[in-house]
Every structure is written in structure tokens, then in C-alpha cells.
Amino acid sequence: MAGEIQRTGSTNRPRVLYLSHAPEDIYDVVRRMAGDEVDLVLMDSNDDAARCAAIADCDAVIVASYRLTGTHLAAAKKLQLVHHQGVGWHDTTDWQTIRDRDIKLAITLSGSTISVAEHTLMLMLAACRHLSHADAELRKGKWLVNALRTRSREVMGRTVGIIGMGRIGYQVAERLLPFGTTGLYCDPHVTLDAATEQRLNMHKTDFDTLISTSDIVTLHLPLMASTHNIISKDIIDRMKPGSVLINAARGGLVDEGALDLALRRGHLQSAGLDVFEGEPPSDDNPLLANPACILTPHIAAGTRDALEQKLAAVFDNIKRFFDGQPLENEINLHQHQD
Numbered sequence: 001m002a003g004e005i006q007r008t009g010s011t012n013r014p015r016v017l018y019l020s021h022a023p024e025d026i027y028d029v030v031r032r033m034a035g036d037e038v039d040l041v042l043m044d045s046n047d048d049a050a051r052c053a054a055i056a057d058c059d060a061v062i063v064a065s066y067r068l069t070g071t072h073l074a075a076a077k078k079l080q081l082v083h084h085q086g087v088g089w090h091d092t093t094d095w096q097t098i099r100d101r102d103i104k105l106a107i108t109l110s111g112s113t114i115s116v117a118e119h120t121l122m123l124m125l126a127a128c129r130h131l132s133h134a135d136a137e138l139r140k141g142k143w144l145v146n147a148l149r150t151r152s153r154e155v156m157g158r159t160v161g162i163i164g165m166g167r168i169g170y171q172v173a174e175r176l177l178p179f180g181t182t183g184l185y186c187d188p189h190v191t192l193d194a195a196t197e198q199r200l201n202m203h204k205t206d207f208d209t210l211i212s213t214s215d216i217v218t219l220h221l222p223l224m225a226s227t228h229n230i231i232s233k234d235i236i237d238r239m240k241p242g243s244v245l246i247n248a249a250r251g252g253l254v255d256e257g258a259l260d261l262a263l264r265r266g267h268l269q270s271a272g273l274d275v276f277e278g279e280p281p282s283d284d285n286p287l288l289a290n291p292a293c294i295l296t297p298h299i300a301a302g303t304r305d306a307l308e309q310k311l312a313a314v315f316d317n318i319k320r321f322f323d324g325q326p327l328e329n330e331i332n333l334h335q336h337q338d
Contacts (some may be wrong), residue, residue: 014059014322015039015078016315020066021046026307033311037319048072055079060318063092065279065298070094079103081321083314086112086301088250089331091223099333106317106330109167111310112301117171119300120218120248123272124160126294127244128153128216130270133291151269153215153244155179161214163207163230164221164249165190172218173200184210187221211235216244223250233258242269248300251276256287263292274300 018030021043034040041054052075055061060081061068068082073094082098084107089095098105126132129152137144156179162169165187173183183202185192191204211217217239221227231245231254239245245268247254256277262268272294273287279298287293301310321327 013037013039014318015041015057016060016062016318017041017051017055017058018043018062018064019051019055019068019072020064029304029307030311033308034315038315059322062314062318063089065092067091068093068098070097073097073101073103081106081318081327083318084108085310085314088222091250091252095331095333095336099336104321104327104330105333106321106327108310108313108317109329110313111306111308113167113171115303115306116168116220116248116300117175119274119296120168120172120220120246120272121175123246123248123274123294123296124155124216124218124244127246127270127272128155128158130292132294136291153269155181155216157181158215159184159213160216160218161185161210162202163187163210163217163219165192165202165204166220169218169220172220173202177201184214186210208238211238212240214240214243216246218246219249219253221249221253223252228252229255231255231259233261236262236268239268241267244269245271247272248274251279256285260286260290263290268292270294274298 016034016038018041027042030042031040041058043051043054048071052072055072055076057078058076059078060083061076061079062083062085064085073079081104082093084092084105087107087109089105089107093105095105130148134144134148159182160176162172162183162185165185169185169187173185176183177200181201183200184205185202186205186207192200192202197203219231229252233255236255236258245254245259259271263271270292274296275298276285281288287295317328
């Protein structure tokens with residue numbers, strides 16, 4: 001029945017709401033990872049009124065892709081902890097309200113790193129070979145044995161620019177090693193030591209140089225006010241002709257209209273996108289009909305392996321917090337301005 005919620009465990013334990021409505025096979029993993037030390041609350045439908053009712057007596061909430069809003073937080077009178085299932089809290093939480101109420105916010109570093117890095121490499125390979133277009137045309141009976149030959153490229157020997165050298169960007173660089181690429185990276189917060197740069201064949205540079213000289217540009221940074229449309233029309237116009245753009249981070253990082261036009265006029269060869277400005281993208285999003293795009297539905301971190309690792313870490317941290325132990329991977333919102 002719409003609006004119902006499921007509870008497990010005992011009410012004298014911390015009550016934890018899993019904010020997203022998910023299929024039963026996901027809930028099976030959530031229940032298993034939660035164990036019997038929390039009172040787990042699951043949504044039976046994607047009903048926001050029921051969400052507000054459910055969160056009212058919860059001590060903690062787990063946030064994944066479904067945004068935790070000010071409306072939810074206004075109903076959450078007992079809430080002490082917001083725990084993100086991943087790392088992208090900037091655009092999936094009303095963090096200003098969380099900060100103003102002195103509610104704790106923690107993120108989960110484990111689980112998604114390898115999955116997103118592997119997906120990024122898959123998008124690179126697929127975009128360089130126009131995989132989606134070749135597959136779709138073959139299913140229509142069109143045999144493009146030579147039609148894509150002069151438009152397809154190898155990853156081997158390309159210059160790959162990584163914007164954001166955090167955990168995921170680093171693992172992408174590791175996975176590019178067998179391909180003999182030359183690596184550039186820019187990140188105001190990270191500088192690899194000389195030995196690591198040499199081993200990965202990576203060199204730190206400025207944003208403008210990376211944009212103008214990379215054959216493949218891949219994004220690995222959060223969506224904030226300062227990074228929204230960081231890949232704008234002006235930046236796309238300054239990208240190397242025939243280059244490839246990969247985004248498995250956040251959709252709002254890229255001006256999708258400008259990207260579509262650049263692909264259609266041939267300035268960029270192709271793009272691989274796992275994320276969109278609006279999710280799911282609207283039916284009139286031009287990228288959906290653009291044969292130069294490889295598109296996936298925000299599934300870069302969506303493996304069973306990643307889910308189990310993330311949820312194990314989430315529930316371990318929640319239990320630690322309510323046992324009076326230090327919270328791991330806490331975000332200091334009072335120092336955050338963007």
C-alpha cells in the first residue's frame with residue numbers, strides 16, 4: 001500500500017531511515033548490512049508525505065540519490081546524524097539546514113571508488129569506438145564495418161586529462177597505465193609526489209592547459225556552486241578538436257546543450273556520460289538522440305560489490321556514532337562555504 005513503511009529491529013535502538021525508495025533486492029542487501037543493532041525504516045513507496053512521517057522519529061537517515069530536503073528535515077525532530085551512502089553530499093542534501101541545526105553529516109569513502117573508475121574507463125573505450133551507435137545500427141540491420149573506421153580512435157597513446165585527482169581520479173590513472181597514455185591532471189587540493197607522478201606518467205598542470213591539450217577529458221569532482229557548468233560552451237570551444245569528454249561525476253558540471261552542439265558539428269569526437277543535469281533526463285534532452293554519445297543511467301557506482309561495501313561502512317559508522325565513538329569521515333559544514 002502506498003505510503004507504508006517497513007521497520008525491523010527494536011525501538012530502543014537507533015532508528016535509521018533509508019531515504020530512497022528501492023527495489024526489494026536492494027532492501028535485502030540493506031537489511032543484511034544493517035544487522036540487528038539498529039531499527040531500520042524502509043519506504044514501501046516513493047511517497048514524500050510518508051517520508052516525512054517516517055523521518056519524524058528517526059535518529060539517523062541514510063541518503064543516496066534521493067535528495068534530503070528542508071521539508072524532510074523540518075519533520076525530523078529527533079535527527080542527530082545524516083549519513084551519505086556515497087560522497088556527493090553537496091547536491092543531495094540541504095546541507096545549510098543540517099549545518100544550522102548542528103546535525104552531524106558523514107560520507108562513505110569506501111565502495112564506489114573502484115566501480116566508478118572502471119566505469120569511467122569503459123566509457124572512454126566505448127566513446128572512442130562509438131560503441132552505442134555501432135550496436136544500435138547493427139540491430140537495425142546496418143553493417144558499419146567501414147563507416148566508423150576513420151572516426152574511431154584507440155585509447156593507447158592518447159593524452160588523458162583528469163579534472164579532480166581524488167580517490168576516483170587516482171584509480172582512473174592507475175587503470176590507464178596499461179594503455180600507455182600520457183596523463184595530465186588539475187586539482188587545487190591535490191599534488192601527487194614526484195615518484196607517483198612518474199609511475200603513473202601523470203603531470204600536474206593548470207585547467208586551461210589540460211582543456212586545450214587533452215585528447216580525453218574526464219571529470220571527477222563534486223557539484224557545487226563553483227563547479228556548476230565548469231565545462232561551459234566557452235570551455236568546450238577551447239577543447240582540442242576531435243577530443244572526447246567523459247563525465248561519471250555529476251551532470252551539472254557540463255552544459256549539455258553546448259556539448260550536444262559541439263558533438264553535432266564535429267568539434268568533439270564523442271562523449272561518455274553517466275550523469276545528467278536533470279535525472280532522469282527529460283525526453284527532449286538532445287543528447288538522448290545524439291549518436292556521438294555513450295549514455296548510462298547514473299550507474300557508475302551501481303555494482304553489488306560497491307553497494308555491499310558502502311552499506312557495511314555506513315552501518316558500522318552509524319553504530320559507532322550511537323555507541324559514543326568518534327564518527328568517521330565527518331564533514332565539517334561550519335567550514336564549508338560553497
